[in-house]
Amino acid sequence: MFENPFSADQTIMEEGTELVGRIAYWLFGLRELEVEVWGKKIKLDLEHFKRKPLPQFTSCCPAWVRYVELFYPKAIPLLSSCKSPQQMAGATAKTYGALKIWKHDPRKVYTVGIMPCTAKIFEASRPEFCHAWKWLREKGYIPKDTPKFPDIDAVLTTRDLAELFRRLGINPLEFHEVEEPKNFEWYSGGGTIFGTSGGVMEAAVRFAYSVLSGKEPPAESSAWDFRQVRGYTHPLVKATILIPLKPEFRKEFGEDTLELRVCVVNGLGTDGSHIKPVIDDAIAGRSRFHFIEVMACPGGCLNGGGQPVNPMGTSWIDPLLPLPLKVPP
Ligand code: SF4
Structure with missing residues (x-):
């Protein structure tokens, strides 16, 4: 995580x-x-x-x-x-995360961004975003002939994730926290309001x-x-x-x-x-x-464009929107 x-x-x-x-x-x-x-x-x-x-x-x-x-x-x-935060996360996960936290071969770390945004799919595919691969080769952590790999391997929009949960019968409301945040799971109020x-x-x-x-x-x-x-x-x-x-x-x-x-x-x-x-x-x-x-x-x-479609047919930020939402069947 x-x-x-x-x-x-x-x-x-x-x-x-x-x-x-x-x-x-x-x-x-x-x-x-x-x-x-x-x-x-x-x-x-x-x-x-x-x-x-x-x-x-x-x-x-x-x-x-x-x-x-x-x-x-x-x-x-x-x-x-x-x-962007997505690309910072990918590069950090495959360098510091793989080497220092998870002690895992960086070539086997597969990163999936969960984003409210369809443009993030495009961003992850930009050819310059392979900084972890570049750095790991330069520093000798992986062989020079390692084929290029991206910082972020795949992106699911939040709408994709909701659909995946629905198909697998997973109800996020039943999740509960099992442990204190650690490593890359804690953050400040500044990070929270980014979206x-x-x-x-x-x-x-x-x-x-x-x-x-x-x-x-x-x-x-x-x-x-x-x-x-x-x-x-x-x-x-x-x-x-x-x-x-x-x-x-x-x-x-x-x-x-x-x-x-x-x-x-x-x-x-x-x-x-x-x-x-x-x-x-x-x-x-x-x-x-x-x-x-x-x-x-x-x-x-x-x-964002990747968010679940608001069933009221309005914007998620519409200040007139009555909350909590009643989702129609
Ligand atoms: S503002 Fe919209 S397009 Fe830009 S990163 Fe956020 S969700 Fe994506």
């Missing part, structure tokens, strides 16, 4: 660090920066961000990434270089806040109301988050507070109408944002 929110946490740590690096390079002209992540000091070589300008766009939605490649190739450097519009943004900004201010964000404050970035009902959600900088960053940045301007694009919109003004501004270098989350599905992955 590899909980997807665990790899969502991995994505956030990478993506949040990348955001801090891009901000330090492009807003404050720094060339190196030391950050502390979970008590570990990491020196960032900011020259790395020379070809990665602001605003940073999220890259965890494969439909959005493909959309950029096809329609806005000039925006490719703006995409975060982080893999909703604004969730990736909130998790990344929480991370950036704790790295830059040196403390956990207060649960409630005017500077920390992340309901601002949840995109349930609006195609575009914009917010400015004030992050008080810790002393060493105050000195480096020459400011007491970082004004982080963020935007959430909630579904691409018919003919890309939601994303067009945002990405046109970003490509032209006149965007006022530092970080932009884009989810191709309105509401985010919880409303």
Whole structure:
């Protein structure tokens, strides 16, 4: 078992660090920066961000990434270089998981993504996503002539899984937890909210806040109301988050507070109408944002194309939908 929110946490740590690096390079002209992540000091070589300008766009939605490649190739450097949680999970499972946790030949590990998303099937099949195979060969864990294998071997949508359960007579409501989470089964609240519009943004900004201010964000404050970035009902959600900088960053940045301007694009919109003004501004270098989350599905992955079809014939995020649902026979 590899909980997807665990790899969502991995994505956030990478993506949040990348955001801090891009901000330090492009807003404050720094060339190196030391950050502390979970008590570990990491020196960032900011020259790395020379070809990665602001605003940073999220890259965890494969439909959005493909959309950029096809329609806005000039925006490719703006995409975060982080893999999606699915691909993080595949590469981690076949390297660290196989070698250190399960003590299993990585060539015999078969990974199946369970996803709310049909685009994840396409993502898993992209030829570049064989990083575990590459790394294992380079490090000598598998012979050089090992045929190429993907990080993720197969993907089932949640609808596929529900159908599989139905055919096999398995009722998930009868499952019960048998043990405490371990290894790849635990995760933070940031990983949990990844699947909703604004969730990736909130998790990344929480991370950036704790790295830059040196403390956990207060649960409630005017500077920390992340309901601002949840995109349930609006195609575009914009917010400015004030992050008080810790002393060493105050000195480096020459400011007491970082004004982080963020935007959430909630579904691409018919003919890309939601994303067009945002990405046109970003490509032209006149965007006022530092970080932009884009989810191709309105509401985010919880409303993804691979989810079971809502029997009410409406969106899973329709705020008017009465819950709990009564499923017709
Ligand atoms: S937003 Fe939709 S297309 Fe994008 S990853 Fe989530 S489910 Fe897939």
